[in-house]
Ligand code: 13P
């Protein structure tokens with residue numbers, strides 16, 4: 389890339405020229421969030437992908453999110469700046485193994501967190517995100533068994549919230565399992581008025597001490613509306629950018645990871661950069677494509693979710 393290029397200007401120009409829309413998750417780097425047409429949580433992003441009239445969807449997020457967009461808008465070109473932007477949670481549930489697991493519980497309804505592969509969605513009855521997971525579980529008759537995949541932490545949280553026993557797949561997110569209880573306690577002593585807020589992908593010992601638990605959009609709303617002015621934030625640190633923009637007078641502290649080498653940035657989300665965003669819009673690749681049968685079978689579980697989330 390010519391170093392004299394103004395990437396912001398070029399991306400804006402390509403957006404108009406190609407009738408493209410940039411959808412970005414809150415965990416993207418700040419520059420990408422600032423240039424996006426829509427920033428949101430997993431639910432908001434899929435709702436936007438389903439309704440946009442753009443010709444090209446540029447997904448500044450991870451692979452399963454771009455796949456979801458493709459399933460919802462199969463006639464559109466869906467670009468992902470870096471195809472290697474995966475997800476440890478999605479990877480923790482390989483469809484072939486899950487199929488065998490499912491066979492052991494033939495009468496169970498399968499609820500999958502949207503953070504899973506497109507193929508897993510073909511084995512799923514209804515998807516959920518962290519915003520609508522409680523409503524999705526509550527929509528299933530109480531006499532039905534439920535398999536919940538792939539996140540064991542969100543699953544355990546849902547068991548508590550809904551009072552239902554779920555058959556849990558043993559997967560997790562590498563980012564939400566690094567937080568140190570001890571270091572958070574030290575921070576709480578240092579900032580006694582701070583609210584600890586956490587994403588439900590965090591482990592139980594963190595959720596137990598949280599003042600508020602929510603999806604990224606839920607956490608963002610809470611920090612803006614709350615009377616408190618200091619927050620310890622136990623989720624991927626990209627969201628601090630929006631929190632600071634929406635409540636500039638408040639203080640946000642990223643919850644510390646236990647190991648010095650660990651970090652609360654998602655390495656997959658952070659594979660996307662402004663340079664890669666520009667290049668993918670210029671050359672219209674890498675493109676996310678799926679076999680027609682995966683789109684046909686997988687989209688049903690997403691559409692069921694969207695029906696109850698309107
Ligand atoms: P939400 O934005 O839906 O809360 O999802 C968080 C996440 O881990 C996305 O990868």
Ligand code: SF4
Nearest residue numbers: 475476477561563654
């Ligand atoms: Fe996957 Fe976790 Fe990264 Fe979200 S934060 S994309 S769940 S690895």
